[in-house]
Amino acid sequence: MTSDSPTETTETADATDATGPGDLTEGLDALLPSLRELYRDLHAHPELSLQETRTAAKVAARLREQSGWEVTEHVGGTGVVGVLRNGAGPTVLLRADMDALPVLEATGLPYASADRAPDRDGNDVPVMHACGHDMHVTCLLGVTALLAGHRDGWRGTVLAVFQPAEETAEGARNMLDDGFRDRFPKPDICLGQHVGPFPTGVALTRPGPLMAASDSYRVRLFGRGGHGSSPESTVDPVVMAAAVVLRLQTIVSREVGASQAAVVTVGSIRAGSKENIIPDEAELKLNIRSVDPVVREKVIAAVHRIVRAEAAASGAPQEPEITPLNSFPLTVNSADATATTIDGLRGALGEQAVLTLPQPINGSEDFGLFGTELDTPSVFWHFGGADPAAFEGLDPAALASRGLPPELPMNHSPRYAPLQDPTIELGVRALLGAARSWLGGGE
Structure with missing residues (x-):
């Protein structure tokens, strides 16, 4: 998906015809x-979680160029908050995340990232905006510019929140723990959006649970190393790790009901350095997704039980270590607030462009912490950034129930990048339309 394709030009022209949120x-x-x-x-210049200094500086500079914004930097580390006061009326929080991922970009775009950076363990890694957070920042800065330029068309206060470290589930928590509640006006509604591999011009959301909770763990399994020719004198942590991985796959298939939802994924396994040496230990990293708190606790308990039991069955010389890495809360849209926001999205994108998801998405977000911690309703939605030609012959409404074409690059893929056009324009329109549905009317 390149920014020069003929499809993009055509779609931009079509999008301009959509009904927008008034004169804003x-x-x-x-x-x-x-x-x-x-x-x-x-x-082209992505930054890893908690390293978003260049991005934050550009955000702050843009906001200061837009008349009226009170700008606060270094909120929760590299976070930026802009406040625009425009008379009596509701206070609306609009959030965009800023961080990128340790992924080697393979999009072939002329503005593809070639940047590298040290991760928190000191490893030199490639960096890529493989989840579209650069699009989120761009769209929110478009909305802030339009709101600043049309203050006769709305009333209230807007909080523009540019959040670091969403990918590691640290950013929202860090900002909130940095006195967010006391330093900034209390919002009446928190709004956020995420670009994804859906057709441009489409938005998807639902009342209630929207995105799964996510819990990640590091597991260290301890054995007793030795020569590969004499495995009987060792306790092999590689075999132990293999048994753990296979057994973990039975949690969802045998302990979670068919009408419930959960995912257990072992995404990393590391052990040893040479084919004829049995190492002393092995390390797994695993992730759990769930949409029900009861199921979540059941799956987490099962993971701990299986890891310890397999270590014991292997004769491990010491108990395994199970260390939490990160935890994302369940993202829940407030029901009444979702209905109001959908009206705004439909006004911006068109009546048929806003689809209702039949069930939550297994991806995770920390956006919901703002609403929870600030005692405020919140609404989150996804909007399309993919070429509609990839969906030819597929009813857009089917996306909500049947999923996406499997060949389409997904978020976190080295080949994922939303179309520059018309995604930027439509992302601005969607977020502005949603915000306008909450802000007071102008003169």
């Missing part, structure tokens, strides 16, 4: 070249 979109066409330039720059 006036000037968007003139703003788009600057937003495209910003997006390409952010995409």
Whole structure:
């Protein structure tokens, strides 16, 4: 998906015909070249979680160029918060995340990232905006510019929150723990959006649970190393790890009901350095997804039970270590607030463009912490950034129930990148339309 494709030009022209949220979109066409330039720059220079210093500086500078924004930097580390006060009315929080992933980009885009950075363990890793957070930042800065330029069209207060470290589930918590509640106006609604491999012009959401809770763990299994020719004198942690991995796969198939939902994934396994040496230990990293708190606790308990039991069955010389890595909360959309927000999205994108998901998505987010910690309703949605031609012959409504074409690059893929156009314009329109549905009317 490149930014020069003919499809993008056509889709941009079509998107302009969609009904927008009143006069607040006036000037968007003139703003788009600057937003495209910003997006390409952010995409080419991604930053890992808690390292978003360049991105944060660019965000703060843009906000200060837009008249009226009170800008606070270094909130929870590298977070940026802008406050725009415009008379009496509701307070609306709009959030975009800023961090990238340790992924080697393979999109072939002319503005593809070639950057590398040290991760928190000191390893030199490639860095890529493989989840579209650069698009989120760009769209929110487009909305902030339009709100600042059309203060006669709305009333209230807007909090523009540019959050670090969403990928590690640290950013929202860090910002909240940095006195967010006391330092900034209390919102009446928290709104956020995420780009994904859906057709451009489509938005998807649902009331209630929208995205799964996620819990990740590091497991260290201890054996007794030795020569590969004499396994009988060792306790082999590689075999132990293999048994653990296979046994973990029975949790969902044998302990979780067919009408329930959970995922257990072992995404990393490391052990040994040479084919004829049995090592002293093995390390697994695993992830659990769930949409029901009771199921979550059941699966976590099963993971601990199986790891310890397999270690004991192997004769491990010491108990395994099970260390939490991160934990994302269940993302839950407030029911009444979702209905109001959907009205705003439909006004921005069109009546048929906003789809209701029949069940939660297994991806995870820390956005919901803002609503939970600030005692405020919150609504999150996904919007499309993929070429509609990839969905030819597929009813858009079927996306909500049947899923995506398997060949389409997904978020976190080295080949994932949303189309620059018309995604930027439509992302701005969607977020602005949702915000306008909550803000007071202008003069």
